[in-house]
Amino acid sequence: MKYSLLLVSLFILAICSIHAQEMVSPNKKIKVIVEHQAGAKVLGEVYFKVLYKNKSGYTEVIPNSPLGILRKDQQFSGNLRCVGESESEPVNEKYEMISGKRKWCENLANEKVFKYVNANNKPMNIVFRVYNDGVAFRYEFTEKSDALTEIIDETTTYTIPESTHRWVQPFHNSYEDFFPFSDTGKGEDNKQVWGFPALFKINNNNPVWVLLSEANITENNCAARLTNIKNPNQYKVTYPPARNDFKQEGVKTTLPWTSQWHALNIGQLSDVVESTLITDVSEPVKIKETSWIKPGAVSWIYWAFNHGSKDYQKVVEYTDLAVEMKWPYVLIDWEWDVMTNGGDIVAAVNDANSKGIKPLMWYNSGTEWLEPTPVDRMLTSEKRNKELAWLKDIGVYGIKVDFFNGDQQDMMKYYIDILKDAAKYQIMVNFHGATVPRGWARTYPNVMTTEAVYGAEWYNNKSVLTSKAAVHNATLPFTRNVIGSMDYTPVTFSDSQHPHITSYAHELALSVVFESGFQHFADRPQAYYDLPQEPKEFLKNVPVAWDNTKLVEGYPGENVIIARKKGNQWYLGGINGKDEKQTLQINFNFLDKGKYNIKLIKDGEDDKSFEVVVLKVKKGSVLNVECLPRGGFVAVLEK
Template identity: 75%
Template sequence: MKIRLMKYIYLIFCLFISTAFTINAQEIVSPNKKIKVIVSKKESNGKSFGQVYFKILFKKKSEYIEVMPSSPLGILRDDQQFTDNLKLVSESKAKEVNQKYEMICGKQKLCDNLGTEKIFKYVNSNNEPLNIVFRVYNDGVAFRYEFTNKRDSLVNVIDESTTYVFPSATNRWVQQYTESYEDFFPFSDSGKTNNKKQEWGFPALFKVNNNPVWVLISEANISENNCAAKLNNSKNPNEYKVSYASPRDSFKQTGVKTTLPWNSQWHTLIIGGLSDVVESTLITDVSEPNTLEETSWIKPGAVAWIYWAYNRGSKDYQKAVEFTDLAVEMKWPYVLIDWEWDVMTNGGNITDAVNYAKSKGIKPMIWYNSGTSWLEPTPNDRLLTSEKRAEEFAWLNKIGIYGIKVDFFAGDQQDMMKYCIDILKDAAKYKIMVNFHGATVPRGWARTYPNLMTTEAVYGAEWYNNKPILTNKAAVHNATLPFTRNVIGSMDYTPVTFTNSQHPHITSYAHELALSVVFESGFQHFADRPEGYKSLPPEPKEFLKNVPVSWDNTKLVDGYPGEKVIMARRKGNQWYIGGINGKDELQTLKINFDFLGTGNFKLKLIKDGENDKSFAVEVIKIKKGDVLNVECLPRGGFVAVLEK
C-alpha cells in the first residue's frame, strides 16, 4: 500500500513539474564533437515566455560529462529587460564558421577560426527582438547578445543576467577585480573570500568538479560600443554573474549607451585539458579581422627598459644612453625611453636621446600618460583628442619614434574602450606600434589592430619596486600566469632580472632566464640594469641575445597552476623550451618530446647550477618520444634550444 501511495505521489509531482516548467532544449556541437552546448528555456505555468539557460557538456572518453550546469542568460536595457520574459521565435540551422588568419605576434602565427554557429531569435513581452548567438569550438564556447532592430536614439544597456554556474567541487584561480588587473590568482576550492564585493576580473580559471576538465572564462571583441565586464559571486560562491564596469567620478555612465542595431562583446569559455587552454586562440578567433591594409612595419622585438632598475623614468639623458648601449650589446632592436622624457636633462633632451639610439641602429620608443587617471607623471596631455594625437604622432614620425607605451587608463568603462581603440587606429595611420599599461586585459584587439604589441594588466616585475610581497610569491605567481592571464594575449610582465630592485627576488637565475620563453609578449621588455646582463656567463647571455618574442607555434609540455610550467615554442625550425618550478622545494621537471617531428635534434640545456645564482649547461641528442628529467632548485628553472 505504501509503495502504491509513493508511486501516486511521485506521478502527481512529475505532473506538477511538467506544467510548471516546459523546457525546450536545442543543441550545438563542436566540429570534433567533444563540446556540446544545450540551450533551453524554462516556461512557468504553460506560458510561452520565460528565462533562457545554457549548459555545457564535455566528452570524456565515450560519454559526456557536465562541465557547467544550467546557467542563466539575459540582458537589460534601461527601457526594458530581456531576461525572464523571452519567447523563442526561431532557431537557425547549424552553420560552420571556418576562417584562417595570421597573427603578427602571439603564441601562434597561423590560426584557424573553426566552429559551429547557431542563432536563437527571441522576443520579449513587448515584442522587442533579441538574438543570442552561440559558437561552439573544439576548444571552447563563445556567445553574444544582439539587438537587431534599428533605433537612432540612444539606449542604455545597463546589465546582464548572464551567470556561470559551477559545481561546488570546483577548484578556481581567480583574481580580485582591480581596474589595472594587477593582482594574484590565488587557489581556492570554495569561491569564498574576505573581499566583501566578491568581484573578480577576467580571465578566471576553473577546474571542474574533480574532473581533468578546465574552463577559462574571459571576453573578446570589445568595440567602441561596449564596456568591459567583470564577475561577481556575492549571492552564491559557485555562481559567477557578469556585471558591467562601475561608473567613476568623471564618467557617471553605467554600462553602454548606443544606437541600434548593437551587439555585445563575445563571452568566451576556453574548455578542455590544460594544454587546450594554454594553446587556445579563441580570444582572437572571435575578434574582428585585421583592419590594417599594410603591416610590414609592425615588428615584434626585445626591448631594453630603464624603469625597473632605478624606480624612475628617463629624466636623465645619460641613463637613456646607457640603456641604448645595452640594447646594442644584447642585439635587441628597441629601447624604451620612459616617463619624464619631456623634462630630460644631464647632457641632452628627448631629441638627442632619439638621435643617439638611431645612430646606434636601435629603434626608440617612448612613454605617455593617457591623461585619464594618475596625472602626476608627465607627459600627460598629448593623446586625449584626435587633434592632439595627430599632432603628436606626426612629430614622432619626424624624429623617428617606432612605438609608444600608454599608461594609467581610468578603468573599463565605455569611454576608456573607445579611447584605447582610437589610439590604436590613429597610431596605425602613422605606423606606430602600441603598448598599453595600466589598462584592461587583452580582449582580441591584437587581431583587429595588430599594431597592439602587448598589454600590461598583470602583477609584474615592476612590483619589486613597490612592495615586498612579490619576493615570496613570485615563483608560484609566475607558474600560474601561463594558465591565466597570458592565455588571452601578450603580457608585458617585464621579466628576466638577475640583480635586485628595491625588493629582492628569490627565484633562481635559471628561473628568471626561463621567463623569456614561458611568458609571451610582442614587445618583451627585459627589465634588469645593464650590469645584470653584461655579467652573465656566455651561454645564458647568448641565449638572451637570440630568443624570439613572437612564435609560430606553442605547446604546453607539462604544468599545473602554481606548481610548474614547461612551455615549448617554435620559431622557424627551432624549438625553445622554458621550464619553471613554482614550489619552494626541489622538483624534477619532465620534458616529453612527443611534440617533435621526425629526425634527430641537438638540445642545448641551460639549467640551475649548484646554487640559485649559477647555471649548468648540457648538450644532449634528442628525438621524438624521448623523455628528459631536469632537476630544478626551489623556485628554479631551465631553458633549452632544439635544432636538427
C-alpha cells in the same frame, strides 16, 4: 487561419524547446544545450549548459546558467519567447597573427543563432559558437534605431559545481593582483568582485578546465567583470559602475548592436593554454598595410632605478645595452620631458636611431594618475594626432600609454582611438595600467602588448612579490597570458628595491614562458653583461613572436613547461613554482620525426649559477630536469 497560426506556434515552440537546442563542436568533444524554460504564457528564462566528452561519455562542466540582458527601455531576461533558430552553420577561416602564441590560426566552430522576443515583442538574438577548445556567445539587437539606447546590465551567469578549484584574481582597474587558489569562491576582502580571465578546474577526479574571459570589445561595448556575491558558485557578468568623471553605467549606442563575445576556453590544460579563442572571435585586421609592425625585445630603464628617463646618460646606457644584446628597441620611459645631463628627448632618439636601435616612448593617458608627465598629449584626437605626427617625424616607432581609468565604454573607445590614430603614423602601442587583452591584437595588430599583470615592476613597490613570485609566475601561463600578450617585464638577475629569490635559470626561462610582442627586459645593463656566455647568447637570440606554442607539462602554481617554435627551432622554458626542489619532465612528443640537437641551460649548483648540457633527443624521448627551489631551465632544439 487561427488553426494554422496555432500549428505554426506549436511547431516553433517544439523547435525551441526540444532537440534543436543542442550544439556540438567540430570534434564532438564539447556540447552546448540551450534551454528555454517557458511559463504558462510561453514567456520564461533561457539557460545554457556545457558538457565535455571524456572516456565515460559527456560530463556536465557548466550546469544550467542564466542568459539575458537588460536595456533601460526593455528587459530581455525572464520574459523571453523563442521564435526560431538557425541551422548549425560551420565557421571556418584561417588568419595570420603578427605577434602572439601562434602565427597561423584557425577559426573553426559550429554556429547557431537562437531568436527570441520579449513580452513587448522586441527581438533579441543569442549567437552561440562551439569550438574544439571552447564556447563563445553574444547578444544581438537586430532592430534599427538612430536614437540612443542604453544597455545597463546582464543576467548572464556562469554556474560551476561546488568544490570546484579556482584561480581567480580580485578585480582592480589595473588588473594587477595574484590569482590565489580557492575551492570556496570567497575572497579575502569579501567584495566578491573578480577580473577576467578566471580559471576553474571542474571535477577533480577526471578534471576539465574552464577559463572565462571575453573578446571583441568595440567602441560600442564596455568591458565586464565577474561577481559572485549571492552564491560563491555563480559568477555573474557585471558591467562597471559609473565613474566620477563618466556618469554612465553600461553602454549607450544606436541599434543594431552586438555585445562582446563571452568566451569559455574548455578542455584539458593544454587546450586552454594553446587556445587562440580570444582572437578567433574578434574582428579581422583593420589595418591595410602591416609590414611596419615588428615584434621585438626591448631594453627598459625604469625597473632598476624606480625612475624614468630623466638622465640622458642612463638612457644612452640602455640604448648601448640594446646594441650589445641585439635587441631592436629601447624604451624611453616617463620623465623624458624633463631630461637633462647632456641631452634632451630628441637627442636621445637621434642617438638610438644612429646606433640602429628603434626608440619607444612613454605617455600618461591623462585619465587617472596625473603626476607623471607628459599627462594629456594622447587624451584628445587633436592633441594625439599632433603628437603622433611629431613622433613619426623625429623617428620614434612605438608608444607606451599608461594609467587608464576603468573599463567603462569611454575607456574602450579611448584604447581603440589610440590604436587607430597610431596606425596612421605607423606607431606601435603598449598599453600599461590597462584592461586585459580582449582580442584587439587581431583587429589592430599594432598593439604589441598589454600590462594588466602583477609583474616584476612590483619588486619596486612592495615586498610581497619576493615570496610569491615563483608560484605566481607558474600560474600566469594558465591564466592571464592565455588571453594575450603580457608585459610582465621579466628576466631580472640583480635586485631592485625588494629582492627576488627565484633562481637565475628561472628568470631566464621567463623569456620563453611569458609571451609578449614587446618583451621588455628590465635589469641593469651590467647584470646582462655579467652573464655567462651561454645564457647571454640565449637572450640575444630568443624570439618574442612565435609560429606555434605547446604546453608540455604543468599545473597552476606548481610548475610549467612551455615549448614555442620559431622557424626550424623550438625554444623551451620551464619553471618550478615551489619552494622545494622539483624534477620537471620534458616529453618530446610535440616534435616531428627525426633527431634533434638540444642545448639545455638549467640551474647550477646554486640559484645564481647555470649548468649547460648538450645532447640529442627525438619524438617520444623523455628528459628529466632537476630544478632548484623556485628554479628553472631553458632549451633550444634544432634538427
